[in-house]
Amino acid sequence: MTSTLVVIGHGMVGHRLADRLRELDTAHRWRVCVLGEEPEPAYDRVRLSAYLRNRSRAALSLVRPDFLADPRITVRSASPAVSVDRRARTVHTAGGEPITYDALVLATGSRPFVxxxxxxxxxxxxxxxxxxxxxxxxxxxxxxxxxxxxxGGLLGLEAAQGLQLLGMRPHLVESAPHLMPAQLDGEAARVLQDGAARLGLHLHCGTTVVSVDGGAGGLVRSVTLGDGSVVEADLVVFAAGIRPRDDLPVTPALPLAERGGYLTDAFCRTADDRIWAVGECAAVLGRCHGLVAPGYRMADSVACGLTGHHADPLDEMDDSTELKLLGVHVATFGSTSGDAGTAVEVTFQEGASRYAKVFLHRASGALLGGILAGETGSRADLAPWVGRRPTADLESVLFPAPPFRPLSP
Structure with a gap:
């Protein structure tokens, strides 16, 4: 007997789930209805900066022709869900049509924080x-x-790069003392900030925005900062983070985590055994994850569970990152919390061009994680050593071409 799965949200993670379930559902148990809010099916939101260069929506698309042609899959773009009735097991769309489900996945994503x-x-x-x-x-x-x-986090740096591509002269405001405060320490950020300065990006760290000031025609004229300075601006981009979209009317309401997001267990199940949540709207064991890699793990886990395949609990999620920003390579891997009770920090630096900090378990010497900035090795080179004593020539992996200078033992 065929059952109906409704996926609310056709972003990157919602699409991953539907596509993965289609692959695993060899018994053809499920018919999948995907409700998308945007006019087009899923696209690679991570590569929006690339869209500035080529302006090709087709190049961003994640949806293959065979996915849309699969008779088990129905995609309804520009058809957002407006409410869920858990007792009747129905989803109501903006068009007013109720859709009955046997299983429901919330993949509503996040919204920018302004x-x-x-x-x-x-x-x-x-x-x-x-x-x-x-x-x-x-x-x-x-x-x-x-x-x-x-x-001045990942979103802000990408926005600044995009404005440079458009020929504008961007200023970037970050309330923390340095860029990417959630991922980098001050020394790693300094390598990144040197790269920003070389590219002509104007940084204002350690201050806030007091007001956005208007001019003729109700348009932006300038921005007033907390330090009293006024920065002229023809436009402003808010890139101060995201918040989970957990406000879809669901009756009875589902529990939310303390900081927002649909509260789930380690298998992405909500308090309703017919409803799962994945991606940025999901608070797995109480914590939301704003990166696509954890979202894909959630999607794969739910697809496995719905098709009778084994899924490991998501009690540990990898929030590692690696990318090139403002011409500077930055990466994190493993745990970078630096708990003084269990971890020892070892720092390496060579001039202003490269920096690395690794965290070693105080008792065993196992590599816990690290931060990289500049002309260093890649996260892929270091990740295999996480949980193990690192190679004796760890420094040559961190800095592929010596010399290097350790700052602290």
Whole structure:
């Protein structure tokens, strides 16, 4: 007998789940209905900066023709869910049509966080979350003119790079003392900030935005910072983080985590045994994850569970990152919490071009994780040693071409 799975959200993680289930469901037990909010099916949101270069939506698409042609799959784009009735096991869409489900997956993702500063609703204030956002931003951009990005994390740095591609002169404001405070320590951030300065990015760290100030026609004119300075700006991009989209009306309501997100167990199951949550809207064991790799693990786990395959509990999630920002390689791997009770920090640096910090277990000497910035080895080179005593020539892996200089034993 065929059962119906409804997936609310056709982003990267929602698509991964539907595609993976299609692959694993050799018994053809499931019919899958995917409800998407945006006009087009799933696309690679991580590569939005690439869209600025080629402006090709097709190049971003994650949906293969065989997926859309599969009779077991129904994709309804521009058809957002507006409510869920758990007792009747139905999802209502914006079109008013109820869809009955046997299993339901919430893959509603996240929304950009816009700080409640005065002037945030002025014209030429943007977020950068969808291709429509990029189109609007591109239309407003004026080469040679200044712009302000609010937020110095991954999203903010990508937004600043995008503005540079559009020919603008971006300023970046970060309330923490340095860039990427959630991933990097101060020394690693300094390598990144040197790269930013070389590319002409103007940094304002350790200060906040007091107001976005308007000019003629209700458009942005400038931004006032907490240190009293005023930065001229033709447009502003808010890139101050994301918040889980956990506000879909569900009756009776599902429990949420303390900091938001649908609360799930280690297998992404909510309090309702017919409803799962995956991706940025899911608080697995109480914690949300804002990267796509953990989201894909969640999608794979649920697809395995629904098709009778083994799935390991997601009690440990890898939030490692590796990317090139502002021409500088940065990466994290393993645990970078640096718990003084169990970890010893060892730091290496060579000039302003490369920096590495590794965390070793105090008792066993096993590698726990690390931070890399600049011309270092890759995360892939270091990750296999996590949980083990590292190779005796660890320094040559961190800095492939010596010499290096340890800063602390």
């Amino acid at each position: 700080p409640p500063v005065p002037g945030r609703h002025l014209g030429n204030c943007f977020v950068q979350r969808t291709v429509e956002d990029i189109d609007a931003l591109s239309a407003a951009a004026r080469p040679g003119r200044p712009a302000v990005v609010i937020g």
